[in-house]
Amino acid sequence: MFGPDPYHMIYLFSDTPFPPSESVIAFPFEQTWWTVKAYDQYGSTIYADPLQIYAENVRAQIIENLITGQRYASIQQAINDAHPGDEIVVGPGACQYLENINFKGKNLTLRSVDPNDPAVVAATVIDGGHRGSVVSFSGGEEGNCVLDGFTLTGGIVGISSRDAYPTIRNCTIGSAGTIAIQFWHGYEPTIIDCTILGLVKEQDDPRLVADWRLDEKEGIVAHDSAKGNDGTVQGGAAWQPEGGMIDGALQLDGIDDYVSTEFVLNPADGAFSVFAWLKGGAPGQVIISQQAGVNWLMADPSEGKLMTELKSAGRTGTPLLSQAIITDGEWHRIGFVSDGANRALYVDGVVAAQDTQTGLKGSGGGLYIGVGENYAAGTFFSGMIDDVRIYNRAVKP
Ligand SMILES: [Ca+2]
Ligand SMILES: [Ca+2]
Structure with a gap:
């Protein structure tokens, strides 16, 4: 009263x-x-x-959905009621907002009153207490899901992002533990103008089925850090412990160097993804191929554009060629992603070519890194290859 x-x-x-x-x-x-x-x-x-x-x-705490005009007593309640595209504004708290926030897959904007004012960011605090993560993205959030202008504290971790790649801007991200941000392989959030007080940790992903980091210093074993499917280095390829894109890499001579592995997956079994870093090479050379199968990732024979021969088993099957030249001597991260119906080539995080092609032709063979499936002379790769990853799902890089 x-x-x-x-x-x-x-x-x-x-x-x-x-x-x-x-x-x-x-x-x-x-x-x-x-x-x-x-x-x-x-x-x-x-x-x-x-x-x-x-x-x-x-100082009244104000949590308002700007689209509906509705005000809320908690940030989570506002998210629960919100629709995709909504914008929720949170005023500086009289005290901290004691909440664990979950975006629940909604692509919306959650921001403070003035994300560009450091004083506002410092005064708009979400405290996750002694449990969980302060802010969670639990799946499906994309680049237009935005967290903007908050200070995150408490919680076991500051931000947890699983199967999501939200945009996080102008935030001070900390936690009561040592990890500020954790995300799962292949789903790295976009972090812009943030202060990160702690570790950024990439967590294991059970759907990562092979990861040859190529960080060895000697020997002929290329260790698979995902499932233990180690590869064998052939032809005397040279380890470059200091020269890789991510730590070390493997230098191949374009003559007889390559890595062979046991069976990892069959492209006919459904969604999968393959990524690798490369530097160098020449038109016609192959980065990854499958024994008794096709060339998964290669430079096209005329200009060195990324292409794949992974194609539908039917008569309509065709290779997919991009316009992105990958043999220009710079580091590039190349990838192929199939969700079972659509296939896409990626270069440096951007789609370079895509189309629809169902039912990829299968093979139960092992893999070659750095040579074509038929050992043809011009298919041996001349350059460096690093961090070859295979997932048994469609990953967006
Ligand atoms: Ca050699
Ligand atoms: Ca490496």
């Missing part, structure tokens, strides 16, 4: 058996007093002494 003086409490805010869900964000009188009157189940009533409210002591 509110009133203009302690003896006239005339404005009733709520008399429900439940706590009021609305916030009082404007005082009803020039000088406002407030008190509490509570009933119990036996009809007894309790009064608290009225207190005067001083405006300078009160």
Whole structure:
């Protein structure tokens, strides 16, 4: 109850058996007093002494969906009610927002009042307490899912992103533990102008079925850090422990060097993805191929554009050629992704070619890294290859 003086409490805010869900964000009188009157189940009533409210002591917490105009008592409640594309604005808290937030796959914007003002960011704090992550992206959030202008603290981790690649801007990201951000292989969130107070950790992904990091210093074994499907280095290819894109890499001579592996997966079995870094090479050379199969990733024979021979088993099957030249001597991350019906080639995180081609032709053979499936002379790769990864699902790089 509110009133203009302690003896006239005339404005009733709520008399429900439940706590009021609305916030009082404007005082009803020039000088406002407030008190509490509570009933119990036996009809007894309790009064608290009225207190005067001083405006300078009160900063209302405002959580508002700008699209619907609806205000909320918690950030999570606002997200739960929101639709994709909505914009939720959170005012600087009188104290911290004690919540663990989950975007629940919704592509919406959650921002502070002024994400570009460091003072606002410092005053808009979400504290995850002693459990979980402060903010979770649990799957399906894309680049237009935006977290903008918050300070995250508490929680076991600051941000957890699984099967999502949201945009996180102007945030100070910390946690009560050592990890500020954790994400799962292949789904790295876009971090812009953030202060990260802790580790950024890539977690294991059970659908990563092979990962040859090529960080060895000697020997003929290329270790697979995902499933232990180690490869064998042939032809005397040279380890480059300092020369890779991610730590070390393998230098191939274009004559007889390559890596062979046991069977990893059959392209006919459905969605899968393959990625690798390369530097160098020449038109017609192959980065990855499959024994008794086709060339998965190669430079086209005339200009060195990324292409794949992974194609439908039927008569309509055709190779897929991009316009992206990969043999220009720079490091490039190349990839092929099939979701079972659509195939796409990626160069440096961007789609370079895509089409629809169902039912890829299968093979139960092992893989070659750095030579074509038929050992043809012009298919041996001359350059460096690094971090070859295979997933048994469609990954967006
Ligand atoms: Ca050699
Ligand atoms: Ca490496």
